[in-house]
Amino acid sequence: MSWFSRFQAAIDGVAGIGAGVIAAKGGVKARIAAVLTSPAGQRDAMAVLRFAKPRLHLKQNLIRCYEADGSLLLTRAADFHAVIERQADFEVVYGPRMRMLTGGRDFFLGMQDGADYRRDTDAMRSIVKADDLVPVLAMARAEAATALAGTSADLPPMLSARIPALMVQQYFGVQMETEQLIADATAMFHFLFSDLQADPKVTAAAMAAKDRVNAAIDASKSGAGPETLLGRAVRAGAAGNSAFDADGIRANIIGIVIGAIPTLSKASCLAVEELLRRPAALAKARTLAAAGDEAGVADHLWEALRFSPVNPILYRRAHTDTRIGETEVAAGTMVLAANLSAMFDEAVVPHPNRFIPGRPWGVYALWGEGLHLCWGDRINKAILPAMLTPLLAKPGLRQISAPDGEGTPFPRHYRLAWG
Numbered sequence: 464m465s466w467f468s469r470f471q472a473a474i475d476g477v478a479g480i481g482a483g484v485i486a487a488k489g490g491v492k493a494r495i496a497a498v499l500t501s502p503a504g505q506r507d508a509m510a511v512l513r514f515a516k517p518r519l520h521l522k523q524n525l526i527r528c529y530e531a532d533g534s535l536l537l538t539r540a541a542d543f544h545a546v547i548e549r550q551a552d553f554e555v556v557y558g559p560r561m562r563m564l565t566g567g568r569d570f571f572l573g574m575q576d577g578a579d580y581r582r583d584t585d586a587m588r589s590i591v592k593a594d595d596l597v598p599v600l601a602m603a604r605a606e607a608a609t610a611l612a613g614t615s616a617d618l619p620p621m622l623s624a625r626i627p628a629l630m631v632q633q634y635f636g637v638q639m640e641t642e643q644l645i646a647d648a649t650a651m652f653h654f655l656f657s658d659l660q661a662d663p664k665v666t667a668a669a670m671a672a673k674d675r676v677n678a679a680i681d682a683s684k685s686g687a688g689p690e691t692l693l694g695r696a697v698r699a700g701a702a703g704n705s706a707f708d709a710d711g712i713r714a715n716i717i718g719i720v721i722g723a724i725p726t727l728s729k730a731s732c733l734a735v736e737e738l739l740r741r742p743a744a745l746a747k748a749r750t751l752a753a754a755g756d757e758a759g760v761a762d763h764l765w766e767a768l769r770f771s772p773v774n775p776i777l778y779r780r781a782h783t784d785t786r787i788g789e790t791e792v793a794a795g796t797m798v799l800a801a802n803l804s805a806m807f808d809e810a811v812v813p814h815p816n817r818f819i820p821g822r823p824w825g826v827y828a829l830w831g832e833g834l835h836l837c838w839g840d841r842i843n844k845a846i847l848p849a850m851l852t853p854l855l856a857k858p859g860l861r862q863i864s865a866p867d868g869e870g871t872p873f874p875r876h877y878r879l880a881w882g
């Protein structure tokens with residue numbers, strides 16, 4: 464990797480930031496904030512850091528909802544992968560908030576590797592069957608066709624959050640009114656992963672949500688059939704599997720409910736938004752979608768999400784005093800491993816700024832990797848193309864208004880039209 468390519472990317476990054484600041488509205492602070500919170504601005508800033516300061520120490524802990532002393536932002540791909548791989552040195556931090564949602568029991572995303580983590584992940588694997596996704600995908604395709612029967616749609620309530628919520632009801636087995644389920648799963652996800660300012664209002668919303676969802680899980684147990692994860696967990700618990708005693712069922716099922724809805728919905732909105740910014744890629748995706756080629760559409764979705772992923776960083780806390788390469792990392796430091804930057808690192812990704820569908824899967828770090836690789840990995844790869852192919856097939860697809868989270872990081876509305 465030549466010094467020159469990094470240098471050139473950094474110069475382009477500076478130019479991109481400058482252009483973004485000029486184009487943005489408001490005072491200087493507002494303009495800078497607008498650039499740094501946009502995916503393009505983040506990519507530009509990270510290109511500069513990869514060249515000038517790939518390991519950036521900051522005095523503040525940028526993830527205020529979890530305890531830490533200072534932050535270390537890592538932007539090179541090798542550092543990102545090393546931190547996620549060295550999970551004994553760099554621990555997941557979600558445990559305390561996860562336990563607030565379950566009522567005390569840990570959920571495996573909040574655990575370090577060990578007997579409890581293996582017990583729960585093995586148990587969850589044991590209740591999944593190879594052909595489980597067949598009815599889920601049939602439902603997703605049918606629901607998408609119904610949602611898109613007119614000439615416009617509001618993506619989250621009609622499709623991108625609604626279909627994952629139906630999956631939670633029909634496949635996971637949790638019976639709850641659809642809109643409330645979407646709102647509650649999103650409130651809990653916000654509290655766990657995106658409440659960077661530790662806002663008491665976010666906590667209050669999540670606490671109310673977890674009461675409703677835990678009650679719904681308990682109430683759904685007796686009627687949950689063998690086609691549902693909840694039904695299978697109840698039967699495994701009755702047969703003596705300790706991962707599925709009453710607390711274990713609640714913790715394991717609420718964990719996957721939280722993971723499934725806001726993520727798939729936001730990923731759908733971001734991927735469509737990114738494709739709409741790229742008319743040539745959108746036209747190609749439309750041809751593939753019109754031919755029902757979900758695999759070809761999927762390649763376009765993953766590449767779109769590389770430019771605009773749901774989470775641009777993963778965070779971990781240093782367990783002991785350690786090092787990353789030559790850089791010392793004190794115990795307690797919050798390490799921000801930038802997967803967005805890793806996916807654009809010119810050292811490992813050829814032509815990172817070009818939109819090239821069908822890149823090797825190893826380039827993509829869209830939903831974690833290593834020990835805590837997303838439990839929904841297989842679901843994501845199948846359901847996102849199933850939900851979005853009918854939409855992308857629409858001729859003249861256009862945005863009526865930008866994704867709107869109504870003050871939250873999760874789009875509640877994204878109005879599109881076609882024809």
Ligand code: HEM
Nearest residue numbers: 571572719722723726727730773830831835836837838839
């Ligand atoms: C595009 C949609 C999704 C995205 C972007 C996403 C993102 C992620 C990320 C980044 C992680 C790793 C977090 C870390 O290492 O700190 C993760 C883990 C996890 N996700 Fe997802 N996720 C998605 C869909 C889902 C779905 C559909 C489910 C449930 C069916 C789910 C359940 C989980 C669980 C349970 C874990 C923890 C895995 C473990 O600790 O072993 N996610 N996800």
